[in-house]
Amino acid sequence: MGNDQNDCEASPPAGSCVLSSVQARILEGVAAGSSSGRLSRELHLSSKTIDYHVRVMSGKLEAPNRVSLVSRAFVLRILRTDAWPPRIAVETVD
Structure with a gap:
């Protein structure tokens, strides 16, 4: 994972954000x-440490809170839409 604050692209596809x-x-x-x-x-x-990582991910996804973070993660296909409980798309993990 790079040190860029924004390793994610505003438009999908899966894998555009690496966690x-x-x-x-x-x-x-x-x-x-x-x-x-x-x-x-x-x-x-x-x-x-949990809160730190939530803040880092929120910054990457330009999400002001946890609800927005989750929403953006679904929109960017970081979180799969076919699983419950929520699961990460494999391509997005470093």
Whole structure:
């Protein structure tokens, strides 16, 4: 994954935004409605680390909040539309 704040393109296709495996798991959890506290327990990370990754992903996707982050992830096909709980498109993970 590059250090660019914006590794994502405004128009799809899948793979236009590359996430780390940790970010992918966090995004799946956020999309499923998990809180930072719950994700920190499940992923064995601090809640501050979870919030950091949410902020980084929100910046990449130009999303002002978690709801917008999830919406943009679906629009950009980072999250698959054929799975529940939400799953990341494999091509988007570094």
